[in-house]
Amino acid sequence: MNEIMTKAWYTLISLFVITNYGLLLGGTMARVRAKVQGRIGQPVWQPYIDILKNNFKRTGIYHGVMFYLGPVFRLAGGLGTYLFIPAVYGSLVFSNFSFSGDLLLVMYFIFFGQLGMALGAGQSGHPYSPLGVSRGLAQMTAFEVPFALSVIAIAAQYQTLSITEIVAAQQGGILNWVAFTNPLAMVAGMISFLGMSMGNPFSVVIAPQEIPIGPPTEMQSSFLGMLQTNRAIFNGAKLVLFMNLYFGGATNIWIMVIKTFLIYLYTVIVDASFPRFRTDQSIRFFLGTPALIGIAAVVLQML
Amino acid sequence: MVSPLYLIAMLLGAAFLHPLIQNRSKLAGQLVVLVVLGATVAIPLQWLMALDIATMQTVVFQTAGFTAPLSINLQVGVEESLFLVIINGGALFSALYFFRRRTREWEGSVQILLMTLVLGVNGLVLGRDLFNLFVFMEISSLSLYALVATTKTANSYEAGIKLMVAGGIASALFLIGVVFLYRMTGTLNLDDMIANKQLLDNKAGITALFLITASLLIELKPFPANGWGADVYQAADPGVSALTSGTSATAIFFVLYKITPLFGFELLQVVAASGGITFIFSQLLAYKQDSVRRMLGYSSIGQIGLLILVVALGSLYGEAFTTTMFGGIFLLVLLLGGNHLFSKAGLFWMSGITGQHSLGTMRQSKTVRLGPVGAALQGILTSALAGFPPFPAFWAKWIVITALLAFGSYWWASIILIGSLIEAAYLFKWFLNAVKSPVDPGTVHDEVIPEDFPEEPVKEPMAGASPAGIVARIARQSSGGWIAPFMATAVLVACGMLLATMFILRGRISGYRDMVLLLPLAVLVLWTVFDVIRVPFKLQIGLAIICSAGYGLVFLPGLDGIRLVFGLIFIAGSAVQMVPLLNRRGHHRGLAGMLLALVFSLGNLLFASSALEFFFSWELMTITSFFLVVRGRQASGAALRYLVFSLGGAFSILAGLFFGSSPLAALLLGIGFLVKMGTLGLHIWLPGAYAETDDDMSTFFSSVTSKAGLFMLFLLAGLFVQEAIPAGFAAGTRLESLLSGIAFTDLLGWLGVVTAFAGAFLALFKEDIKYTLAYSSMGQVGYMLLSFALMSQLGWMNSLYLAVTHLMFKGMLFVAISGVVYRTKTRLMYQMGGLITRMPITFFTVLIGIIAVSGVPPLTGFGAKWMLYTALIEKGWYLQAALAMFASGIAFLYLFRLIHVIFLGQLKDEHRTVTEAPIWMLIPQVVGIAGIMLYSMYPSLLLKPLEAAVAPFFETTISWDGYTVLSTLGYWNGTAVMYVTMGVFLVPLLWLLIVQRKNTQKVGQFNIVYAAERPYRPETTHFGYNFFAPYEKALGFLHKPLATRFWYRVVSVAEVAGSMVRKLYTGNIQTYALWIVIYTSILLSILQRGM
Amino acid sequence: MTHIVLALGFLLVCIGFWGLMTRKEVFRLIISFSLLDTGVHVIMVGIGYVRTGTAPIFDEALAVAGAVGKVVDPVPSALVLTAIVIGLAVTALMLSFAIRLHASRGSLAVDDMKELKW
Structure with a gap:
């Protein structure tokens, strides 16, 4: 019993940290983006304001049970993804529930939230929601290819699928990072990370500047608030995952903050610098050079 | 024993007396024919009883008081008797046909001709004297010539003349041959000739024999002289x-x-x-x-x-x-x-x-x-x-x-x-x-x-179920011949x-177990009787379910390991999936019996102890399943393809069974099994057969019968480990080093993963829900094949795990979808939409089903993905693993589309009154959900038995730590994943319920933020058609029907050959005669060269 | 003598066959067919003949003992008789068919008999 209570506390702490970090990171990056575009931008704490505002809206509407559950699925997906990743190497507090499964579990649990959300949005009956989902899923299958190749290359390199062991293998100096021991895998993985973050040039799936499409189209009030919370956590989870895979993980929380910030900054820089692909173009893009790089990484492991 | 002379005398006498009797009473005349022909069947039967069959005894009857060389002798033996029974039986049935069918033309002359024909034919079978054979041949031929002309059309006379010219040439050859033989051997008696065979062992003798042979061959219409x-x-x-x-x-x-x-x-x-x-x-x-x-x-x-x-x-x-x-x-x-x-x-x-x-x-x-x-x-x-x-x-x-x-x-x-x-x-x-x-x-x-297909016209009501009605029906039908x-x-x-x-x-009948292989036949007979006595269809299906359950209870406990796993899939899986059929109304003749026979023949694959027994059950499975596919409304084209491919596969298996354990055996058997599984290239029968079958039957094909091939692969796994290229091929060249070391399993692995990819990819672009599921099944079978080909403990466990879980989730999906189609009367997804409110239970089933198929944790599908990738990486099949991951991503696409376009989005006006699927369709769904939930919660319940099943074959690479399964690469604790998922799901849900406890309201269908416009038509607002257009645009080039084109090419080669060859048959009588001469000369010249 | 008979028989067969191949009318075909048949019968007689033999009838000139060596073998002759009878029947049937064919189609030309083909 005591053990379970301790684990619960640790989980809460871990979640608290990642949520706040994710929200602040989001606010910061929004500002960075604004600076690039020559604006002042929102305050760093704007995400908190948005979430609170949405949760305390006096009215809300829903379209049915699945619609109601959609954001729940989404947030559960975000939370679960994070909880299956050991966030800080060697830390008991941040080891989360990584004993439940290895890298494959994390990769597949990402779908959990996406599927639930897509279903919830689907019940709204708004045609733009499935339109966005269709584009998003299509693009996802494409960027999963270089990512999968990259993960396989790493798994083959270290003969393990356990994230903890992958991080452990990268300890002892910057040159032990996958980024340096297996640069092709890193390149393939980081390109697919761009697709995963849905920034430019892969942003057509949410088309943020025009009419909103995709799952959030019909979401409002606390539903939207929940999605915003998830965005913070899920972003954090993905960043932590990529940090663990390619950049040696983190032995304490500060290193994690620095590394994930830089990874995120990389996507924002790309986002700010490029125009947008059509969906079919991004599919072809991911199945082209990045996939070839991934294959090269895998073939190198086979030789 | 009745003397065969009576047979001949009786026929001859009846033929002569017939006009007299016919003049008195037509019916009496017909009766005489039937009685006489009946006697021609009865007499050989009597001989059979008198003869010693074991030694193939023969008895020779002499005529006119002389012995063989001097008189005609007739031989009655087991061979002759058996042949006469079938030949005369055929003639008797022919008489019945004429008798019932063509009362007008069934005149005295035709009846006489029939009897003389039978007379000639009996003489041909019994006679041992070459010249007598000639006479009998001419008697039967003459009767036949005359019979051909009974339709009295110009065409029949034309055909008759052609026949006579050909027959005449044949007779001439025969006569010359006979005389030469007589000249050389001094006898016309066949037995004497055989005794003095050495006399004919020279050029002239062989030529003489050839003349007789050629004559007989020509009578039997050889190509091209036919x-x-x-x-x-x-x-x-x-x-x-x-x-x-x-x-x-x-x-x-x-x-x-x-x-x-x-x-x-x-x-x-x-x-x-x-x-x-x-x-x-x-x-x-x-x-x-x-x-x-x-x-x-x-x-x-x-x-x-x-x-x-x-x-x-x-x-x-x-x-x-x-x-x-x-x-x-x-x-x-x-x-x-x-x-x-x-x-x-x-x-x-x-x-x-x-x-x-x-x-x-x-x-x-x-x-x-x-x-x-x-x-x-x-x-x-x-x-x-x-x-x-x-x-x-x-x-x-x-x-x-x-x-x-x-x-x-x-x-x-x-x-x-x-x-x-x-x-x-x-x-x-x-x-x-x-x-x-x-x-x-x-x-x-x-x-x-x-276009959706038009409604089927209403069937005319059948005659009543009373005995009188049955008699009347049989009488009416028998009147047409x-x-x-x-x-x-x-x-x-x-x-x-x-x-x-x-x-x-x-x-050998040592116990009831020996009878198991015959059960499908017994079922077919019994259920046909049920159909004849009009047992209600629901009762038939109910009995079938009970019988399958009984079969399972009686026979399955004798099995263990992999056989038991497949036994449960074949039998228990089928029994559950028969339940939806109880929803059907009216009579469905033959359905229940065929289905049960299919299930039993599948089950019998487990019990086959010899190649013949296996092949018997395999073919029985093919033909029964074919007759089930045929029942679909538009299924005839697909059924034909299914039959041809299945039969081709079966022939490949038949041939493969005799090559021991050589690479050729592996190739032939492998092709046969892969056809059944529908792997890429051999899959073109699959979508049509799965999809065009009746909606409530598709599930059997997809979730049960496709695994027969997999089972056989498991059973004969040893064959496929060997190298695919036989040693010594291209020896000494660079090719040898390149090709050596490629085992069949390597090829099967690639084939499996490519099939998985192709199945998913093709499913992506289908608007028809059943085709989506059909291709999805193809893809899933690809995963099973890939896992099997790994030849490792985890690989085999995964293959079996997939087979079991695929049964559950694909069965659920097919049954759920059949319910949807049953209610909405359409199979095109974009014509549905918003059905979640109308069919909530079905929606839930489909939801669970697609989560399980796609491999999203925490449901069972993830276990399969985890084992698959772990095993692939362990084996070093990295590229296959990547392609498998791509395929599973694409699977996610079509699965989302499936559930979204049917159940979410806009409800169509015509579906506003649709109700939940019938209870019989819900039962298997609930069973499936229960199974999936159980195995999701406690994967070890399934994994541990499977581990035991494959234990004899491989060294152990996995270990257990409580509920956690550890591989050499990673670990997975399904139970913990389930708890965490439930936790992270419930917390936000509670939060949402608290935050929104008062002020949230449900709004109507069109109450959406829609670009300053209020939509009012579901059809224009529902996004469902061509759902993945970008994908089509990006990768559409991949789904060219290359396999279909290839097989069409194969068929057209056969057709072109047929068209070319049939130009020989100009219809000109002289050309025909010329062909006979050419045929004879070619044969003779080949023979001369041989000597 | 037998050689001449045999040659005659083969000649008849050839004539018959030539007729069968070249004539374009059903009646002529039937006549050719009869010729062919007759040729076959002649060949059969020719093969069965023994040069110095006598008729196979037992009388003063032919004792039962040792008859086999002296007589012409009667069997081929018997065969030919039967074959002639059968040939007659076939010819008769053919002729009747030809008449019927003419009645229903109005033509006996071989080239008109092409409805059944391929």
Whole structure:
């Protein structure tokens, strides 16, 4: 019993940290983006304001049970993804529930939230929601290819699928990072990370500047608030995952903050610098050079 | 014993007296014919009882008080008696056919001709004197010439003259041959001649024998000297054609069989070649025919060619045949001949009864649709002719192929198999054309868009269920001549059952377990009886469910390991999936019986202890499942493809069974199993067969029968570990180092993963829900194959795990979808939408199903993904792993589309009153959900038994730590994942419920933020058609139907060959005569060169 | 003598066959067919003949003992008789068919008999 209570506390702490970090990171990056575009931008704490505002809206509407559950699925997906990743190497507090499964579990649990959300949005009956989902899923299958190749290359390199062991293998100096021991895998993985973050040039799936499409189209009030919370956590989870895979993980929380910030900054820089692909173009893009790089990484492991 | 002279005297006397009796009373005249013909069957039966069958005893009857050389002698033996029973039986049924069918033409003269024909034929079988054989041959031929002209059309006279000219040339050859033989041996008696065989062992003797042989061959219509034969079949009344093909040809064939002991090696080879060439070319020609009768005619010619081939090969490779079976070559000839006689005659009668002349292309639906009885008869006759179990030809086929392959005669074996495949293709094409629904264009192999299919016309109500009604119905149907094909069918079925009992039991009945292989046959018989006495369909299905459960309870406990896993899939899985059928109303003749027989034959694969038993069950499975596919409304095209591919696969297996454990065996067997699984390249039958089957039946094909191939792969796994390229291939070249070390499993692995990819990718672009699921099944089977090919503990566990869970989730999905289709009356997804509110339980099932298929944790699908990738990476198959991941991503796409477009989005106006699926369809869904939830919560419940099942084969690579399964690479704790997921799901849910406890309201369908416009039509607002357009644009080039094109090419090669060859048959009598001469000369010159 | 008979028989067969191949009218075909048949019968007689033999009738000139060596073998002659009878029947049937064919189609030209083909 005591053990379970301790684990619960640790989980809460871990979640608290990642949520706040994710929200602040989001606010910061929004500002960075604004600076690039020559604006002042929102305050760093704007995400908190948005979430609170949405949760305390006096009215809300829903379209049915699945619609109601959609954001729940989404947030559960975000939370679960994070909880299956050991966030800080060697830390008991941040080891989360990584004993439940290895890298494959994390990769597949990402779908959990996406599927639930897509279903919830689907019940709204708004045609733009499935339109966005269709584009998003299509693009996802494409960027999963270089990512999968990259993960396989790493798994083959270290003969393990356990994230903890992958991080452990990268300890002892910057040159032990996958980024340096297996640069092709890193390149393939980081390109697919761009697709995963849905920034430019892969942003057509949410088309943020025009009419909103995709799952959030019909979401409002606390539903939207929940999605915003998830965005913070899920972003954090993905960043932590990529940090663990390619950049040696983190032995304490500060290193994690620095590394994930830089990874995120990389996507924002790309986002700010490029125009947008059509969906079919991004599919072809991911199945082209990045996939070839991934294959090269895998073939190198086979030789 | 009754003297055979009475037989001849009786026929002759009746023929002479007939006009007198006929003048008094027509009925009496007809009765005399029936009685006399009945006696011609009874007398040989009496001989059979008197003779010692075990020693093949023969008794010679002398005439006129002299012994053999000086008088005519008739020999009565087991062989003669058996042949007479079937030949005269065929003639008796023919009389019944004429009697019921053609009362006007059934005049005295025809009856007399029938009796003289039978007389000649009996003489041919019994006679031992060459010249007497000539006389009897002429008697029967003359009768036949006259019979051909009974339709009294110009065409029939034309055919008659052609026949007579050909027959005349044959007689001339025969006569010259006889005189030469007499000159050389000084006797006309066959037995004396055989005793003095050495006298003929010179050039002149062989030539003389050749003349006789050529004459007999010409009478039997060899290729290419057989145009007149086809013309006769086309022009004559089907009843006469039945006599020509059955009675007369079989008797002449028997003469050939009788004189084979005289043949030397060279002559036998020439005869075999002629028979084989005739067989294969006739099948090609028949395939191209539009006229049903001409098609059947070519088929007869081909079958007789096969008989000739078998007899010649049997004498050439005597020992190979005689050692395999009691009776040796004779039994083979009897089985093939009898099977052909009854089935072909039955089909000729059927064509006469339905009056169907033109086959039409499959596209036209100008056919008369057969009723249930007609369909059953034609189905059985066609199956018998095509050599499906349990009919005699099946056993004969088995013996022939066994013997030929044992002797290393691969070419003849492949010619027989290819010819049989073509024959099955056109025969079943005709069958499908006769039974298909009028709305079926016959070419449906893929989804049909955008029109939905029209409603089927209302069936006329059947006669009442009272005994009087049944009697009236049978009487009405028998008045059209149905009695004859019915009798033929009955004989075939009875012989088939008898043979099955003989071959399968082989005299050992140590317990009820030995009977298990015969259960499917018993089921077919019993459920046919149920149909006849009109047991309600629901009761039939209920009994079928109980019987499957009983089968499972009685037989499965005897199994263990992998067999038990598949046993549960085959039996328990099927039993549960039969429940939705209880929802059906009205009568569905044959459905329940066929289904149960299918289930039992699948189950019997587990119990087969010899190659024959396995092949028997495999073919039984093929034919029963074919008859289930046929029932679909638009399924005829797909059913034909299914049949041809399945049969081709079965033949490949049949051949493969005899190559021991060589790479060739692995290749042939592998192809057969892969056809059943529908792997890429061999899959083109799959989508149509799965999708066009009745909605509540598709689930069997997808979730149960597709695993038969997988089971056999597991069973014969040892074969596939070997290197695919035999040692010594391209020795010394660079190719050798490149190709060596490639095992079959490597190829299977790639094939599996490519199939998984292709299945998912093709499913992506389907608008028709059943095609989506069909391709999805194909993809899932690809994963199973990939896992199997890994040949590691985890790989095999995963393959079995997938097989079990796929049964659950794909069964659930198919049943749920059949409920949706049942309610919405459409299969096109974009025509549905928003059904979640109308069918919530079905939605939930589909939700669970797609989560399980896609491999999203925490449900069972993830376990499969985890094991698959872990095993792949352990094995070092990295690229396969990446492709598998891509495939699973694409699977996610079509699955989302499936659930979204059907259940979410906008509810259509016409579906506002749709209700939840019927209870019978919900039951299996609930069972499936329960199973999936259980195994998701506690994966160890499934994993540990599977681990035990594969334990004997591989060293252990996984270990357990509580609920956590540890591989060499990673770990997975399904239970913990489930708890965490539940936790992270419930917390936000509670939060949402608290935050929104008061102020949230549900809004209507069109209350959405929609660009300053309020939508009002669901059709324009529902996003469902061409859902993944960007994908199509990006990767559409990948789904060109290359496999389909390839197979079309193969078929067109056969068709072109058929078209070219049939140009030989100009219809000109002189060309025909010339062909006879050319044929004879070519054969003679080959023979001369051989000497 | 037998050689001449045999040669005659073969000649008849050849004439018959030539007629069968070249004539374009059903009646002529039938006549050719009869010729062919007759040729076959002549050949049969020729083969069965023994040069110095006598008729196989038992009388004063032919004792039962040792008869086999002296007589012409009667069997081929018997065969020919039977064959002639059968040939007659076939010819008769052919002629009747030809008449019927003419009645129903109005033509006996071989080239008109092409409805049944392929």
